[in-house]
Amino acid sequence: MASRLARMARRPAAALLLLKPCRHARSYSHHIFPGITTPVRSNSGRERIRLFPMISQYELWSRSFSSDSGDxxxxxxxxxxxxxxxxxxxxxxxxxxxxxxxxxxxxxxxxxxxxxxxxxxxxxxxxxxxxxxxxxxxxxxxxxxxxxxxxxxxxxxxxxxxxxxxVSTPVAKEVDSQKTDLETEMKGKPKVEVEIKDKPKVLAAAPPKPSASEPQLPPKERETRVPMPRLRKRIAVRLKDSQNTFALLTTFNEVDMTNLMKLRSDYKDAFVEKHGTKLGLMSGFVKAAVSGLQTQPIVNAVIDGEDIIYRDYIDISIAVGTPKGLVVPVLRDADKMNFADIEKNINNLAKRASKGTISIDEMAGGTFTISNGGVYGSLLSTPIINPPQSAILGMHSIVSRPMVVGGVVVPRPMMYIALTYDHRLIDGREAVYFLRRIKEVVEDPRRLLLDL
The missing domain is CATH 2.40.50.100 (RNA polymerase II/Efflux pump adaptor protein, barrel-sandwich hybrid domain)
Known part of the structure; x- marks a missing residue:
């Protein structure tokens, strides 16, 4: 019983439970009782020990972590x-x-x-x-x-x-004082020691020596084990589900970036002066993707059970890499945006995604995804579809390569583009036509003005 009191004294929250009002309270002579070692037996036969002299049970219970004063x-x-x-x-x-x-x-x-x-x-x-x-x-x-x-x-x-x-409350301080009194009282009692003779000696078995052919694993001191963040767990589950569900197929093309880069170079200062944001290459690819989705609506569709859902809107997800993982904020109604609107929204979403302040609603939905691995130096890749979408466009780094233009070999800034799509829904014909439309618009942005 003494050891039990000592344990309870070290846990003030648990000690409070001894004096919580209960249905056996009527068997107590009274609850304002001096002393610490006087047992009280209830109707159920269980002993209860009073730890706090001269304190009402209701006064004591009200001193728990939930303050009645509202502090x-x-x-x-x-x-x-x-x-x-x-x-x-x-x-x-x-x-x-x-x-x-x-x-x-x-x-x-x-x-x-x-x-x-x-x-x-x-x-x-x-x-x-x-x-x-x-x-x-x-x-x-x-x-x-x-x-x-x-x-x-x-x-x-x-x-x-x-x-x-x-919490350093008055109740906790009183428990500490009662604990000291209890330990002082127990010092005068004799200690019971039990001596065990003829204790059998157990010899530890020597670890087996590894054979010459057994691979030697690196010592644990050279490894660091950390829990996987929830965001990374979610990414892993979604990508594996995508791989298991979709019939993934990737087709490629290459784009001459000369005209789009010249357009940005010619109008970058005027663009910043009027719209307050820089003109980048992403807005050109978003406009090209919108044109491709309008000409090939099956790429913007999705399988739902035994049905095909055609979307009459275009919400494009932009993959953004952050220190905690990949997130995909969505450009709502991208088909209704001009170059300035696209650039402003992309910059705003990317900054907030990096800071971790982006909301759930801003990442929900999306009918098509664009992933730009070129900003990290990727030359070529096969992106994985972002469920429940049906396709994803991969952009890559711009590299100057020799190209034949008008029968003459000249250096050109070239980019490989990749389209990964669900082959259950999208045939190779539609996928190739979609990439060709991307190539046409990026290589000659004037097509957007003439609707060609």
Missing amino acids: LVEAVVPFMGESITDGTLASFLKKPGDRVAVDEPIAQVETDKVTIDVVSPEAGIIEQFVAKEGDTVTPGTKVAFISKSASSDTHVAPSEEKSDQV
């Missing part, structure tokens, strides 16, 4: 999106004892798609974290308690380990 407020995980049910508590941005302002982020939750901040609902001091890094949390999960007052009796010094963080 403590809870910071909880916010709503994360319609398609997201849970996330992983990735990191704490603050520590107990830190002062925070209203709506100041104190922790980050990593989901399958984006990183979401847990913010403080009130200005005050962080009293305690009630969750740990790596925990799986859902919307509404309590993460921390915030004290709206700045009094010294509720201030908690930062602990070295998050698992040992406890």
Whole structure:
């Protein structure tokens, strides 16, 4: 019983449960009882020990972490999106004892798609974290308690380990004093020692020596094992599902970038002056993709069970690489945008995706994807379809190569383009026509003006 009391004294929250009002409370003579070692037997026959002299059971129970005075407020995980049910508590941005302002982020939750901040609902001091890094949390999960007052009796010094963080309340202080009295009382009692004689000696078996033909694995000290982030897990699942579901086939073509690069060079200063953004190559490829999808609507369609769904709109996903993984924000109604609108939206989405502030809605949907591996130096690749779409266009680096133009070999800036498509829905004929349309528009942008 003494060891049990010592354990309970080290856990104030558990000690509170001994005096929680229950249906056996009528068997107590009274609850305001001095002393620490007096047992009380209830109707059920179980012993209960009074730890706190001269404290009413109801007064003691009201001193738990939920403050009746309204001083403590809870910071909880916010709503994360319609398609997201849970996330992983990735990191704490603050520590107990830190002062925070209203709506100041104190922790980050990593989901399958984006990183979401847990913010403080009130200005005050962080009293305690009630969750740990790596925990799986859902919307509404309590993460921390915030004290709206700045009094010294509720201030908690930062602990070295998050698992040992406890609120320094009057109840906890009283438990510590009772623990000291209990340990002093137990010092006078004799200790019972049990000596075990003739203990059999167990010889450790020597590890088997590896044979000469057995491969030698590298030592564990040369490896680093870390948990896979949720975003990377989600990417892995989606890409593997795409590989298992679709009949993937890739066709290639090459594009002469001379005219599009000249167009950008001639009008880049006037474009910035009027629209406030730079003219890039992506807007030219987006316009070319829109033209290709309009001429080959099957590339913009998708299989749904035994049906084919033709989309009457064009929402183009732009693959953006971030430090945490690949995300695909969507350009809504790309067919209704001009060059300036496309450039502004791409720049805005790319910046917010890199910072992790992009929302779930801005990445949902999409009927066709463009992935530009050329910015990283990729010469050629076979991209994987982004479900539930049916095709993806891969752009690559621009390389000066000798080309025959008008019977003369001249250097030209060339780019390989690749179209990976679902061969269950799209035949090779439509895929080749689509890439040819991309090539025609990029090599001669004047076709867009003349609708040719």
